[in-house]
Amino acid sequence: MARVRILVTNDDGIASPGLHAVAAALSALGEVWIVAPDRERTAVGHAVTLHKPLRITKMAPRVFMVNGTPVDCVNLALVKVLPGRPALIVSGINRGVNLGDDVMYSGTVSGALEGTILGIPSVAVSQEGGETFRFEVGAKYAARVAAEVLQHGLPTETILNVNIPDVPLRSIKGVKVTCLSRRRFNNPIVEKVDPRGRKYYWIAGTRQSWSREKDADHEALEQHMVSVTPIHLDTTHHAMLEHFRAWEQSLSRPAASPMLKTSRSRKQARA
DSSP: OOOOEEEEEOSSOTTOHHHHHHHHHHTTTSEEEEEEESSOOTTOTTOOOOSSOOOEEEEETTEEEESSOHHHHHHHIIIIISSSOOSEEEEEEEESOOOGGGGGTOHHHHHHHHHHHTTOOEEEEEEOBSSSBOHHHHHHHHHHHHHHHHHHOOOTTEEEEEEEOSSOGGGOOEEEEOBOOEEEEESOEEEEEOTTSOEEEEEOOEEEEEOSSSSBHHHHHHTTEEEEEEEESOOOOGGGHHHHHTTHHHHHSOOOOHHHHHHHHHHHHHO
16 A cells, blocks of 8 residues: 655755654655755745746655755646655744744745645644754654644645744643734844945844734743644635725726826916
8 A cells, every 4th residue: 555645845955954854753654755945945935936947856765956945846846756646745844933924934834835725735844943953842743743634634725834842842831723923023124334334234133923812823832832823825804805895986987098187287287
């Protein structure tokens, strides 16, 4: 009987220890294939490479690198690398958390989003850390979540965004299903001066978090709990559709002709 096929990708690149830690943990669940960027692609979001050729390099059996983004990796994996569709895609383990608004920028989350767009259950996994990262802890919980997804599936157009606190395995208090918090930065642009006196800039700053509602993802990590957030592809604000339908009539009126506007302006000027 064929083993379950699992695709692993990331945005930290093919050499990331988090990638290989989660691949090793998932190997107990099925046949793991790695297709990952050739270098770090942090914060590329859902970028797709359109203006240069992409190349696939085989590094080892079932291990490939691509000179592109996480989204490129998922697409090439499904069309050109894997012998068939995977049952699951896991993106990570990322160096650093992806909480709240981070998911809008994260290449890690986008790798999982692309899998979901293509109809494959997908999970993004990120690890809190500083100088070092406890990827062995993240890998254990990634495998637990993966096992649940393989057994029960995921709702249509839904990914799971998993974040692991920076504590030893014995100190984790449990798993909590959460919502996305708000994540903002103080002093997001850092200005410096180079040796020639020219200004340059770093996009940086100190993160701030606050909750949209209870059970926010950042609060779970503060409580030493693993955060699991279901994210839906449909970002339509359905509760406000009727509100904005009141604009339809006004927005549908024919626009005034530019020539007519010009003629009126000239008549007003003569007057």
